[in-house]
Amino acid sequence: MSGLAPVPDAEHESVPIGSNDDVVRARQLVRALAQQCKLSLVDQTKLVTAASELARNTLVYGGGGVMRVGLVRRDGRVGVTAVFEDSGPGIPDVDQALTDGWTSGGGLGLGLSGARRLVDDFTLQTEVGGGTQVAVTKWAR
Amino acid sequence: MLKIGDVLLVSIQVELEDQVVLELQDDLAARIVDSGASGVVIDITAVEIVDSFVGRMLATTAAISRMLDAQTVVVGMRPAVAITLVELGLSLGGVRTALTLEKGLEILARRDDSRPAQL
Ligand SMILES: Nc1ncnc2c1ncn2[C@@H]1O[C@H](COP(=O)(O)OP(=O)(O)O)[C@@H](O)[C@H]1O
Ligand SMILES: [Mg+2]
Numbered sequence: 228m229s230g231l232a233p234v235p236d237a238e239h240e241s242v243p244i245g246s247n248d249d250v251v252r253a254r255q256l257v258r259a260l261a262q263q264c265k266l267s268l269v270d271q272t273k274l275v276t277a278a279s280e281l282a283r284n285t286l287v288y289g290g291g292g293v294m295r296v297g298l299v300r301r302d303g304r305v306g307v308t309a310v311f312e313d314s315g316p317g318i319p320d321v322d323q324a325l326t327d328g329w330t331s332g333g334g335l336g337l338g339l340s341g342a343r344r345l346v347d348d349f350t351l352q353t354e355v356g357g358g359t360q361v362a363v364t365k366w367a368r
Numbered sequence: 369m370l371k372i373g374d375v376l377l378v379s380i381q382v383e384l385e386d387q388v389v390l391e392l393q394d395d396l397a398a399r400i401v402d403s404g405a406s407g408v409v410i411d412i413t414a415v416e417i418v419d420s421f422v423g424r425m426l427a428t429t430a431a432i433s434r435m436l437d438a439q440t441v442v443v444g445m446r447p448a449v450a451i452t453l454v455e456l457g458l459s460l461g462g463v464r465t466a467l468t469l470e471k472g473l474e475i476l477a478r479r480d481d482s483r484p485a486q487l
Contacts, residue, residue, distance in 0.1 A: 247385035254383070254417065272417055272448035276456060279419040283386070327457050337420045341456035 239297030244285045244311070253282040253294045257309055264298050264305045264367050273345040274307060274365040280338035281311040281361050287332065289313025289359055299364060306347070306366035314358035321351060369395070371403055375476055376438075377469075379411040389425045396429055400436045407476035408433050411469055413444030423458040430463045439479050440464065443472035 242253050257278040261271040278294070285292040292313030299308045318324045325343065330336035339361075343349040348364040370377040376399055378392070396408065410426065412418070418426070430440040441464045453460065466472035 247387050251383055251385050258416070269448045269451055272446075272452045273455065276417045276419050276452050279417060279421075280456075283419075283421065335420045335424055335458070337457045341420065341458075344455050344457070345452065 239295050242294045242296070244282050244294055245291040246286070250279065250282040250286060254279050257296055257307065260296060260298060260307045261365070264307055266307065266365060266367050270365055274363070277342035277345040277363055278309050280342045281309070281363065284338055285311045285313045289315035304366050306364050308362060308364040310360060310362040312358065312360045317355040317357050317359055318353040319355050321353060369399055371405065374405055375407040375409055375473065376400065376403060376405045377409045377411065379414070381414050383416070384422065386421055389422055393425050393429050397432050397436065400433055400438050405438050407479065408438055408440040409469065409472045409476070410440065410442045411444050412442060415449065416446070418449050418453055420456060420458060423453060423460060426463050427460055439476060441466050441472040441475050443467070443469050
């Protein structure tokens with residue numbers, strides 16, 4: 228994928244997403260950072276749930292990839308950003324993919340659309356044949 | 369998996385990976401038939417997140433057990449999990465829930481009373 232990833236500027240960690248185990252590890256890492264930046268319990272739960280959906284998409288549809296996650300600071304606020312990246316087939320119709328209930332596989336079609344609702348910032352970049360990158364951020368209140 | 373009277377009790381204690389979630393769903397269906405259970409309680413007190421994959425497992429398990437003449441009650445959902453599930457877009461309409469294990473067992477006991485007597 229081209230373009231600068233909206234990645235955690237400072238310290239960030241990378242987790243390969245190549246198996247169901249990795250999805251669990253990704254969730255745990257996001258949880259640890261969400262606690263570290265003192266997100267409320269509800270916000271932690273929302274962010275980790277979004278990360279779980281996106282990590283699974285990276286694995287299942289993207290054919291595997293990587294998650295980068297870290298703390299971010301902006302305007303005196305602290306948050307957690309997680310970026311999921313793969314070089315899979317990409318998403319031909321983003322609006323469709325973001326529609327509640329739409330799935331090209333056997334899912335519920337709530338992963339992308341639900342993840343977008345659960346976080347504060349959501350960006351999706353994709354290119355057919357070039358891969359997909361989804362970045363999500365949740366800010367501490 | 370534990371059987372108390374007519375009820376199968378499944379307590380989810382660890383963070384489940386997707387494959388294990390599917391296995392649990394299949395095991396449960398088999399156990400309902402083998403044991404002739406009339407009710408299933410799935411205790412998710414220890415579960416920190418329920419995403420669409422686990423949510424679907426709960427809904428599917430409830431549907432399967434209904435077909436096998438057993439009722440499922442999901443107990444112990446954390447408030448943060450409930451809030452997140454609804455925002456995710458999964459209201460789990462077909463899944464009976466109760467706040468505690470005790471209340472879940474109560475629901476199942478009530479249901480059992482209302483079963484027509486066997487001829
Ligand atoms: N990383 C990805 N690479 C390619 N396609 C994707 C990716 N993530 C999501 N999609 C597409 O978007 C659709 C909707 O995703 P999602 O909302 O998570 O639902 P589900 O996973 O249940 O199919 C998927 O069915 C798939 O077609
Ligand atoms: Mg998905």
